């Protein structure tokens with residue numbers, strides 16, 4: 001397991017990939033995700049949370065508008081800018097308040113190297129920020145590592161979670177698809193972009209050492225997440241409490257490259273009452289590969305619950 005992960009880490013950090021030898025790409029893998037910045041924000045800055053400066057931005061109507069606030073959690077070694085299309089859509093077109101969070105050690109958030117990076121820590125950080133902002137209930141959209149954090153929030157902080165859109169999660173460290181990863185045509189560009197974006201965003205006073213961040217992220221991913229049925233069993237299900245239990249959509253792309261393809265179905269099976277949502281003709285980078293389609297699903301997910309099983 002960890003040797004496979006080391007291959008992944010080497011591929012993503014040393015950029016020594018020889019892309020000529022890769023297998024034929026699937027349609028979705030030929031997209032190069034275009035860069036997207038965050039839409040205009042009402043607030044961009046940090047809050048002192050759990051001994052770090054947690055960067056966040058707020059978009060759309062005020063938190064007090066009566067509509068459910070939606071938190072966006074990004075994937076590994078990226079930042080909330082990667083959610084630019086979806087944040088604009090949810091905040092402006094649908095009109096729900098949006099809170100975008102840069103995970104600790106990522107984007108504009110600082111790190112505390114005296115504690116390891118864990119999905120549980122990320123979930124505590126997001127929940128502490130909600131408390132700081134006096135938000136009692138929220139929806140969470142997470143992709144990749146952010147999806148794992150959303151699952152951890154559902155397990156440990158379910159009281160704040162009205163719903164979760166969990167895209168491209170895994171539940172054990174050995175569920176990476178190395179063949180699929182190596183076949184991504186824009187892998188080299190991706191690795192370069194992750195590093196240059198991180199270097200541009202990381203706050204002053206933090207060491208600009210991307211290799212150190214990569215090592216801390218790898219240390220986390222070699223051992224986590226390590227979830228089984230008992231962990232998923234902590235998530236209150238819609239059968240137990242149709243009005244308060246989180247609506248969970250376990251989503252993925254039909255051409256998912258990085259996470260093994262059975263995983264989303266497994267997670268769905270582990271969470272009673274959750275829904276499995278497969279987005280067509282996209283992979284792990286769906287929010288950038290086909291933002292309009294991703295937004296259609298988000299728009300449906302965000303609709304107010306009408307009682308009964310979720311809707």
Ligand SMILES: *[C@@H]1O[C@H](CO)[C@@H](O)[C@H](O)[C@H]1NC(C)=O
Pocket residue numbers: 051111112113114
């Ligand atoms: C807070 O973070 C700093 C920087 O990593 C660390 O040196 C310090 O020990 C931390 N303090 C606590 C109380 O965890």
Ligand SMILES: *[C@@H]1O[C@H](CO)[C@@H](O)[C@H](O)[C@H]1NC(C)=O
Pocket residue numbers: 177178179180181183257259260261262
């Ligand atoms: C891994 O990716 C390859 C290449 O896309 C694919 O053929 C294979 O089915 C995937 N394996 C799993 C377990 O997802």
